Amino acid sequence: MSEAYWLAVMQSGREVPADRSLDELTVDLVEMLGHPNPRLREDLAYPLLTTWIGNGVYDDLLTGLGDGIVPGLRYGLGHDGDVSVIRRSYSALMLAEIIGRDNDQHLLPESSVLDWGDRATSWYIREQDHRGWIPEQGWAHAIAHGADLLAALARSRHFGRLELTVLLDVIADRVLTPTSYIWRHGEDDRLAYAVMTLLHRNALDPGIVEPWLNRLGQGIKPPRTRGHLEAEWPSPSAGNTSGFLRALHLQLALGVQGRADLRSDEELFAEQPAHRADLLLAVLDQIRAESPWLYRPTTRAKPVE
Template structure:
């Protein structure tokens, strides 16, 4: 049945992929059905990330994207049940981050076939990695770099299906670990902000980078400001990081925040 369900993760029919395969496997993982086989299952999902990688359209994106979503469940299960160990989670993390950086099919919703959502599902996997106790300062810094690399890469179309919110949500999980300080976060925000400034071009729409980055920075600011405190409170850097984000959002949107002229 697992072989069948794995194949069904890549089915272009959303009733099969999203209605049967994903919820069944996710439930079984959450309930511990796969605990003795979890490492093999996660490794299999890593192989699914390579199916058709490099294609900008077609149906192979479903297999890659939903493999990432199942891998998210596998990573979370290792955290909850203490399974796998650091080497396994690091191996899965390397594969997820490599795939997300190289994914070319960035369609969110495919009419007639449902959600592709590779970037959003990749963000979910990054969030699971950020929650894992096996990731320390170095690994969490790499997660931030992958988020920035993905957002700063030129795209054929805008990310308009909530991908910026999902990436920001993954970042919130990372911030709640209270491992990375402003010494890492402030230059990282500055790097993103450098890509949030539009530059004129007669051939390439500059918002295909700047718009995606702006959406992410705004979403991160909003989530950091409005999200309720977790069990241990707000992230320790919350107040300082909010100021950094506000400063960069003002700087990258000068037309909206320039002083009013006296008449």
């Protein structure tokens, strides 16, 4: 269908047109998700699909819709700097919406969500194109959209302690993997929010989270040989890791809220995460260790004897 056709659908209240089958309409919109023209992708395809998902249009077809979206995560995977990243990124963003619908309505089988989770995490740690904004093509944002997908998975009732631990490890792998890109479009905030979503599940104790934080902390300490730096520091990945830890600290300190359009978030985010105080100190330890000459030592309360 033409751009004019979809503009008319948007202007008529985003209702599902009656002159085409839902299958035909969906195939066209999903194809538009990978289009380099942001008007087609961001102003038409994405809002229409998310509206229809939210209105329950796909409730009986949600598994098939997700199965049709997931292959987009592999499209051009390994390429860096071309338009293929748009297909991968918006496939992740749409899959997050599908899983979000299931989190609210409990429509999907466990097997589908776990399979999509495997495919999503495999894509995320292998994604090489970290561009946020592309001139004339708009947002690519694979890192941010992937974080949104991990946050949706972290909310899923199908993800237990083991799966949530895997998500933590995937986030650490993503943050620490060497890259030439410096994140400057809110990627660190989106990834930190994914971690906060996971922590609000209260399924992981500090014995799991603190070693994970220690691993991240190793990524921001400058390597030294005979007292001097061997290369410019911080590297892009070290800078990204530092920004991520600082974003996580701020979100732990201030608290975060759920999405207004997800009813299930009201309960999930009603209280601060368990062990919040301990985790705040653990994150601060890593931030302080990056520049020990600058910050005062941590003062931890001594147990009463």
